Amino acid sequence: MKLTTELENMILHFGEMGSRWGFNRTVGQMLALLVFSDEPLSADDIAASLSISRGNVSMALKELHSWRLIRTHREPGDRKDYFLANGTIWELSQQVLEERKKREVDPTLSMLRSQLMASEQDEMPHHARQQMQEIHDLLELFNHWFDDMQHMKPEHLQALMRLGSGVGKVLEMTDRLRPNKKKKAIGND
Amino acid sequence: MKLTTELENMILHFGEMGSRWGFNRTVGQMLALLVFSDEPLSADDIAASLSISRGNVSMALKELHSWRLIRTHREPGDRKDYFLANGTIWELSQQVLEERKKREVDPTLSMLRSQLMASEQDEMPHHARQQMQEIHDLLELFNHWFDDMQHMKPEHLQALMRLGSGVGKVLEMTDRLRPNKKKKAIGND
């Protein structure tokens, strides 16, 4: 509850970054606080640690819950709620990305879908329609890929990331070894 | 310059999404306008199309330039500047992601680096330090991976995305076929 200067700095930094990550300062600070704390904290603990109002804490907790970044813990014989980070750093990151995709990609994708549907008979300049189609296809590709990645085991995903673009080389080789379907999907320079 | 209702809607949508994508409404709208326009537009065209002030347009143009999302075109014998989207949808998306990484990841990574350095002699609770280290490692992994992806040819990257988690299967197989270095990196369940 009493924070070292170093921790305090990190928490303030997370607060600053909060808005860039899709939430507000308080939510960012509280997420940091709970991630760095080795024990669950009560709402009052949080308000005191960060010098913010109790109401603000309550709203931010709701937000963190809606992002599934925290969970509530109750001690028998104690009326207070205690809060802690809902998983490992990896899991929390996945959760943040998932939620951001929902807010930053999905609405546009569905907008594009309906526009491209609706204007079957073209009342739109050709170039505009084409660009819309391209954005649509890109977002759709991204969405499927993202889904797939979310469902991979963390170790596998990490291994894949470590491989980086090396994966391209491996795939080209594999492609040569396996003369079957989907060859076209690999592309060639 | 005179927009169909359909286009108008998409542009308004991009405006709404703007703040979630890291810029403001005007910048979002102008990006959409220029992406959908099949010819370069002058600042006055833009201000008129979107019913916003000339000053606002000027500031948003500066912002779009700093993101490298637009470029300026000049007609000989015409004093006006004309603006257009700086590349294909794919290139623009890459540019946006690149810039967002700079703003959303890099500052935190460097903050973590210096904190983890500085507090070599531990004045920080063990758990907090460990969490910081995990966040650091994750962001670093992400950064390298992201860099690698940015440098791949678009066709290759697209092919890779289309493959989705199928890539995992292919890699496991490859791993069995190639009994050499880095095997550990693939992981195993």
Added chain:
DNA sequence: CTAAACTTTCAGAAAATACTGAAAATACAA
């Protein structure tokens, strides 16, 4: 039930962000 302990809500205040429009600066043709 009642009262204490705790949480949530929300109207209004404060802070942060975006936008306007007029003035200053710049670019260019003659």
Added chain:
DNA sequence: TTGTATTTTCAGTATTTTCTGAAAGTTTAG
């Protein structure tokens, strides 16, 4: 040069977002 067309800047205003704190709501022990 000078005059005109164009762009940029920025002080002030408007809008949006966040935060506070008091009141209303909820839960639970007795």
